[in-house]
Amino acid sequence: MTDKPVDEAVACSMDAPKKKRGRPKCFSEQQALEKAMLLFWEYGYEATSISDLTHALEITAPSLYSCFGDKASLFYRCIDYYLEHEACPIVPIFEQAKTAKVAFEIYLYNSIQRLIQPNKPSGCMLIVATVNCSEQTQQVQQKILEKRLQEKEKLRQRLKQGILDGDLVPDAPIEEMTDFYATVIQGLTLQARDGATQTQLHKVVEHAMRLWNLFSAK
Template sequence: MTKTTTDLAVQHTDVQIKKKRGRPKCFDEQQALEKAMLLFWEHGYEATSINDLTHALQITAPSLYSCFGDKASLFYRCIDYYLEHEACPIIPIFEQAKTAKVAFEIYLYNHIQRLLQPNKPAGCMLIVAAVNCSEQTHDVQQKVLEKRLKEKQKLLQRLQQGIVDGDLAPTTPIEEMTDFYTTVIQGLTLQARDGATQEQLHKVIEHAMRVWDLF
């Protein structure tokens, strides 16, 4: 039987409908990154499953893979999203502060505000999201370590600038200072995760800044 023009039109429409049904579900990529970031931030990389992610993002696994790649790739995107939107803006603080000491003090107090945000996981995602991972996630842990080391390098560079500007003596052991304040910063995260209050963390900073002149 010869197909009529109407039959061909109906067939063409059916094909179009099938193609549309096969397309990935539309979603806001930035909103999806934020939701995924919160999951990784709260539960860590290894404990967050693909099922957890697809449920939170309300997308299918194929859509997730199509847009973000594998779980590790999505995690790296979330780390970058965290650094851009949630982490304490270290560079503007360091650039605007008149001395290295003022820069560190302002940064520490602002950092605490980021560690204890309402309706957000406590602590710094760079520290808590990839701890206690298995050997199978070594690459993920290494990537996060590299991010942390870059943040640590910014501390050292600000101390070096303090020597150039003259507010730190040329003999100041800035590598030791960097290690010390990095340890304080990381310790604040663990205290925040354990339920320490803002007042308690402020006291830690007060003592940490008193140590400044001992170096």
């Protein structure tokens, strides 16, 4: 009998009762998603191959497909994992901040901490993971665009709440402010990707918040 390498998923299934089918209990889906997420985050969707993923997750391609579906399905799961565990927690920040200005300021500074972390890729995964993708990945790009637009809509809604709360003037240019601060966030991502320090990015936020009064002057 010859020794034959087996991956983690297969090895685990060998210990499980044969009458039970499906994903092995000792396969850590969360750890697998985290490893896959880091690859997509660092190298982007298109540049990350199935071979890269199976090597990082230490499983075979059939096991990967069985657990997560195709590459695109795994990528979408990784995006959701990123938003839940790595991205700036925009909802609680916006809910707890007393004013729209405070909400945006906290959000921007918190985002910088997420954009530059030790031992993790820089930038926002929602922005960098589909940069330079080809036409063959249009569906993937569209889905990520929808995610970005959802995040942008949260900015718009918090500004509208600012008008209702009275800390923004009734005729504040909500659309312009949304576009401006969404652009700032995207710019921070690209600067972080290019090696900017937290100090440099903090200066950008300082200037961006000084412009708040130009938008919302009473």
